[in-house]
Amino acid sequence: MLILGIDPGSVVCGYGVIEFYSGKLSLIEYGSIKVKKKNEDLTQRLKEIFLRLNAVIDRTKPDIAVFETVFYSKNAQSLMKLSFARASAILATSLKDIKFAEFTPREIKKSVTGNGNAGKKQVQFMVRTLLKIQETPDFYDATDALATAICYAFRNQNIAKTSKTWTEFIKQNPDKILKI
Template sequence: MIRILGIDPGSRVTGFGIIDSDGINAVHVAHGTLRLKGKELPPRLGQIFAEISEVIESYRPEVMAVEQVFVSKNPSSALKLGHARGAAICAGVSRGLAVAEYTPRSIKKAVVGTGSAEKEQVQHMVKLILKLAENPQEDAADALAVALSHANTNTTLGRLAAGRTR
């Protein structure tokens, strides 16, 4: 079993999700959202770093998977999202975690089966896959989807590598 921390970064709300995966089955460990306070960006980035650090200390994941920045219509929003990603990644790296990055499209494809899935579809599939009683909040569901995407990708890469060594 490997413990994976998934991160859905945001400058106002950052989602996190933790799963254990043996490469075939995934088990829900925890999920939640960081509601970032204040108007100024630097203190919010500090809060992301501190709170993700606490999550890492509490749950001891072995790897972190983070959603990549997508370029939206608003370059300012994309920059803020990039800063939020950086704060989360720094928290992971400073605690010795390897960090994997996935595009929003590849995450949706891994969890739902199509890269153009809607948020509600991601929430529903995360609920089903992890056998949760109810749909997780959007940002937490996205973070769990990032972790599931890493579990799927890691398993596939492991199988490919094993096939090459035979």
């Protein structure tokens, strides 16, 4: 099963695609869509997020898109900007008929570190460890997106058994299948 985690901020939208198969996590790709701060044009910002995520989806063909639940923001303006970014990201996935899931920040931290109140550094450390990520420079913006994808994997261990990867495995290895 291929899981796309998305962390849509109003300035940077992080994303990460992981594969979860037989209880094993593998990193497919991760990145961040940086929307220039100087670019104040809302319509272009939404378009940028939508089109870039569209390209990621076309490239990786995820089975599910997972988001962090948003409850509040520091003020109405920033909540609006955050909601706009989030809607663009959701539309990019729903127009491709990709299933949707979301978790609270607490659920995500708990899944990845074992502690629902874990700090950002601890989450980053665990994401790097679980996905065997060596790089650091561009990694940080995608941390929460990858953590969200990992959370989905850990909380849905059973679904991986009927995953796309398994079907692909059968196709590629017909001799290994027991015929009953």
